[in-house]
Amino acid sequence: MKVKLALFWIALMFLYIYNDILSLYQPGHVAELTEGHSQGMYFTQPILFGAAVLMALPGLMVLLSATLKVRSNRWANIIAGIFHILVLIGTQFIGEGDTWLYWRFYELLELILLLQIIRLAWRWPQHRILMMSK
Numbered sequence: 001m002k003v004k005l006a007l008f009w010i011a012l013m014f015l016y017i018y019n020d021i022l023s024l025y026q027p028g029h030v031a032e033l034t035e036g037h038s039q040g041m042y043f044t045q046p047i048l049f050g051a052a053v054l055m056a057l058p059g060l061m062v063l064l065s066a067t068l069k070v071r072s073n074r075w076a077n078i079i080a081g082i083f084h085i086l087v088l089i090g091t092q093f094i095g096e097g098d099t100w101l102y103w104r105f106y107e108l109l110e111l112i113l114l115l116q117i118i119r120l121a122w123r124w125p126q127h128r129i130l131m132m133s134k
Contacts, residue, residue, distance in 0.1 A: 001124055005065035005077050012113045013058045019106040077121035081114045
């Protein structure tokens with residue numbers, strides 16, 4: 001179960017990365033980035049720091065999923081998964097203009113992976129949790 005959860009977090013990180021890479025090919029996007037903004041949102045140190053923390057979480061979850069004890073592991077995955085779903089929902093209200101189809105595709109895949117992470121952690125066999133936490 002630990003390996004499965006870690007692999008789901010790795011897959012999620014790849015989706016985040018490739019989604020951002022593909023956005024560089026949108027006309028005008030790189031020009032906006034070099035001017036310090038994108039889709040009406042200006043980059044400040046707090047915003048970029050928040051983005052760094054947000055994107056560090058999946059990488060840390062790979063490590064935590066592989067190393068935490070079962071009970072802590074289960075709750076860390078559930079909480080981090082729910083948090084990232086809330087962020088995914090929140091980002092629907094940021095930015096201007098039309099969202100490109102590839103972006104929606106990646107968001108759908110990200111949601112599916114996050115729901116799977118939560119489901120796997122939630123359904124972690126209860127008897128194993130009791131046995132392994134002793």
